[in-house]
Amino acid sequence: MVKLAEWRGKDVFRKYGIPLPKGAVARSPEEAVSLVRAGTVPLPCVVKAQVLAGGRGKGGAVRFATSASEARAATEAILGLEFKGERVKEVLLEEKLVLSKELYLSLTLDRSARLPVLITSAKGGVEIESVDDTEIDRQSVDPFPGLTGYEKRRAAQVLGLTGGPAKSLDRVLEALWRLFLLEDAELVEVNPLAVVGDGLVALDAKVIIEDDAAFRHPEFADIRDDRTPLEEIAREKDIAFVQLDGNIGVIANGAGLTMATLDVLKEFGGDPGVFLDLGGTDDPQKVTEAFLLMARARPKAVFLNIFGGVTRCDTVAKGLVEAMRQVPAAERFPLIARIRGNNEKEGIEILRAAGVTSIPSLKESAQAVVAAARGPA
């Protein structure tokens, strides 16, 4: 999930010809002032924190300015705010437009229909989650013919647009559809899409690019998303690693088994906090790297729960033993292992040689991990 900040989303919007307010990004109050003085940002203007979290309006992260000095003050106030754990490093300054309507528009995937879905609502400008379902219209869009004229007409009707704004909507929808396809978007959202005079303007832009399509979009490779430093390292090493609050580390293979392991640990009063999904690998070195990463998260205990398929038990055991050799004594932690499946016997033997016992039962091994995390009684 490559989430683009508003200003980057708007850069993409611009590429597809979606109408936007005039504006620019500033990373310091001085920059904000010079953007206003140069006329790049017309007055009055809006100053918006560039963070990925929603609900900025209520957190003082969106302010208004009618002069260069107000723009400086607003930028100063916003930069350095922390917003749901994310420090604001950039603000977007944009002309404040006089608008007559705020609408909602998005394209995303409808998994059940296995089709893209165009979502529209005349109740824009608020979080769509808070809008009543009867006020939200959904239309499946078939990728073969693409977005059709009749779908656009229904969108215009739902949004209550005729004349100039309806024509503008046609172009905006066409552009959004192309963007959705060509940028491999998971979500494109415009909220609000504003009626300004006789046309439409996208006041906000939310674009999420699908991770799996990142290979087609090297231009977004620098986007860090909201990852912890360890998650970021994991991502670079192509290891599925999620860090939350909690003191038990879980190394498993496959999302389903990882989640089931979590369910069982919670059942026995455990507090799992780091999840490492080995996925399908049979490279012992990758297992070693994953394990060292886990060590850096300083868990109280680690549960290794592997069912060998593509990932063979002996591969995991080898990688694990190598990692344990590398972990400094001070960072060691109790390790409970359960390895089953392909090459189970070989894996168990390798672990045993390194002093680790594999407990075959999921229930019993989970109980052992929870006990280990609580520390000596």
Add this chain to the structure above:
Amino acid sequence: MVKLAEWRGKDVFRKYGIPLPKGAVARSPEEAVSLVRAGTVPLPCVVKAQVLAGGRGKGGAVRFATSASEARAATEAILGLEFKGERVKEVLLEEKLVLSKELYLSLTLDRSARLPVLITSAKGGVEIESVDDTEIDRQSVDPFPGLTGYEKRRAAQVLGLTGGPAKSLDRVLEALWRLFLLEDAELVEVNPLAVVGDGLVALDAKVIIEDDAAFRHPEFADIRDDRTPLEEIAREKDIAFVQLDGNIGVIANGAGLTMATLDVLKEFGGDPGVFLDLGGTDDPQKVTEAFLLMARARPKAVFLNIFGGVTRCDTVAKGLVEAMRQVPAAERFPLIARIRGNNEKEGIEILRAAGVTSIPSLKESAQAVVAAARGPA
């Protein structure tokens, strides 16, 4: 059928990034010289008549030049040639490349499969009609997924390409496919597609845009194709009008009825030469215009064979009577009418009032037309 001359086809190729020889169009020997002197056309170069007919090579319409003065002479020799009735007004001068292979590539419609078809042959550089069927490969391309990788690989195999030229082929095919779709082409043909060094170059370009899609391509509106002056007027008035040798004019409605009428006239020894298909109209003024156009072709006799559907018999009769009023006495011709179908009675009555009798039998009316065209015995 909007056929693009080679240089215009190459302009379209360029837009899609298909590699071409360096070159430019000249409309006078002087222009040819200055293109060579300016280096726009590198030497040695090829000078090619820009006509739509094939087989230019044999007709002296393709020449070579190694100097500016040879380019002048070649241009002079070619300009003003007549080629299958078409006067050469433009030549294309292009660098002469050293090539190692000549291949054939085209995309067109396979009506039976209702799919575009990619046609490839390693026997390029000659008219594809002369190539044996076993040396020609055809692959249907589904417009939903579009041209696929495996289809491109098969094309490379058929063309005997590997390495650099195969990679170049991938790009050329991708570009041709996009061109075919986005320009609403009936045919895109590259013959020869030449292997030059490690890549491919399109030495010729044939692009035909579908008439019915002309509304999406105003940029080709000036292309006159190979029409007679009257055909051109007809086209502007949106009248289906075909002029050939022969002295009987046929006004009918619908292509099938027009062709059937032609078949019957020929059977009785007639020599039909002008065909006017009223199509589906119920505007008497359009009928008048069509009829006046027919008069300008100076037929010996005219056969009006209408079966009224969308085109109502009374509409045709009204338009016809008005036209007859406008045709100068010197240009009048015998008119045999046969009108049947919707509003038949009203139509027959209008004609009768104007002194024209409708003969209900196709056979008899056709015989009457043939006799009239022969003139008084």
Add this chain to the structure above:
Amino acid sequence: MTVLVHRETRVLVQGITGHQGTVHTRQMREFGTNVVGGVTPGKGGSTVEGVPVFDSVRAAISATRANASCIFVPAPFAKDALLEAVDAGIPLSVIVTEHIPFHDMLVMYHYARSQGARIVGPNCPGVASPGVAKIGIIPNVVFRPGRVGVISRSGTLTYEIVNGIKEVGLGQSTCIGLGGDPVVGTSFVDALPLFQEDPETDVLVLVGEIGGTAEEEAADYIQHHFTKPVVAYIAGRSAPPGKRMGHAGAIISRGRGTAETKLAALKAAGAQVARFPYEIPDLVAAIVAREAHR
């Protein structure tokens, strides 16, 4: 049981407020067709020829349970109209509109097919079963109920021939004008099985044209699967090569799809071949007389 249309056919007219849409809505109703509604975006709420007009196909279906559509909307918008009909669940769309770009029609055809919907046309006169229903523009006057089936790539020529069948005292079961465009929703080969299975049809008239290979494919089907007598006619026998006589279906190219290859294939398949349109009714009448004597 007739071909494509039946007594429960409820027709929607897309583009009903245009001139052709209005005229043919009236004529379809005069034929006895159950025209239940029309669609013209922006004109919803009005009526045409007593028929209610809706803004969208979906709205029209909700109100009328329409199960067929007749499309008259201009070529640039015809693709959208067809997609709307298909997505709304209309199983049969007859497209009268001419000059639809074939690239559009490729999308229309393959999309409709993937959704299990059938297109007749474009640029076609439509489907008519006398006494049952008509979707399209074939003049009502040429029909009379009977047991002769007609499939044709031509427009007006079809009227001429259908009328000729009436004039020799016979009538038609169903007549389908397929349209002569490069890409058609229903071809001879698609239509032949319908007539083969239709208990109302005894004899089939097939009217082809030069260009393409649809008639050759039809001949192949007739030879192997079609058991009823066939009378065939191909227009354009004497058309000059390489010149189009009106629409793209009539181009002769590369020595294939000539009148000769078509006629030879149809003869070989056992069809009786008419040299001129006016020979068709007599050939049909002779077959009917012979079958009656069996």
Add this chain to the structure above:
Amino acid sequence: MTVLVHRETRVLVQGITGHQGTVHTRQMREFGTNVVGGVTPGKGGSTVEGVPVFDSVRAAISATRANASCIFVPAPFAKDALLEAVDAGIPLSVIVTEHIPFHDMLVMYHYARSQGARIVGPNCPGVASPGVAKIGIIPNVVFRPGRVGVISRSGTLTYEIVNGIKEVGLGQSTCIGLGGDPVVGTSFVDALPLFQEDPETDVLVLVGEIGGTAEEEAADYIQHHFTKPVVAYIAGRSAPPGKRMGHAGAIISRGRGTAETKLAALKAAGAQVARFPYEIPDLVAAIVAREAHR
């Protein structure tokens, strides 16, 4: 008669020369699968694990009459591999490849469907019927012939559960790992009718995950159409909202698709619900024992 695979299944491995392709070709053969050929463009003429390799699917089919494909080719080329299989007429493709962009998969799914072909996956362990055939990567050791059907959105968790069924002395009829990607070729609702009609299956185990609404739709199908006993398990009951646990199938969004809604729907549909994976085998054994006493 088993589900999806049968004794006449002849499997082609696309991407056979890659490491995974080679390893699993061997394991499929050890399972008893008739692996007839492999495809890797440019490697035609070689052999892998004694299996002939071809340059194209078409060539492979000509030589081997393959009627199923197992796709291991890397994500950027997986779409092309699937289209090649579909166009060559392969009716069943199991896609093991992970990380295929869902925009690619949308095209793959709808194109395959329009051509009457089925996809299982992507990012899935595949299909296996012990004693018959396996297409995919589920470890051979977990199986034993029997009468328990398994459908699952998970990978490894499926192995765990299938193995558990073996450990209580039961066996499997067919196991299908559907894959947990946002767009899958075969969903629970697509697979359920196959098990309903399969005479080899007495009990069904359904393994779901949080995210999406596939389990709710499955519950609806079970309630109205599925007559065999079902044991269901949903992984991720305690997963923190909004965090993904490994793949896109596991995002919780907007309060739908939670473990609670899924479990409630399955219970309401009459399924027995396991709270933990290790409860499944016992629940299944109890059902088998009860049915045996009827």
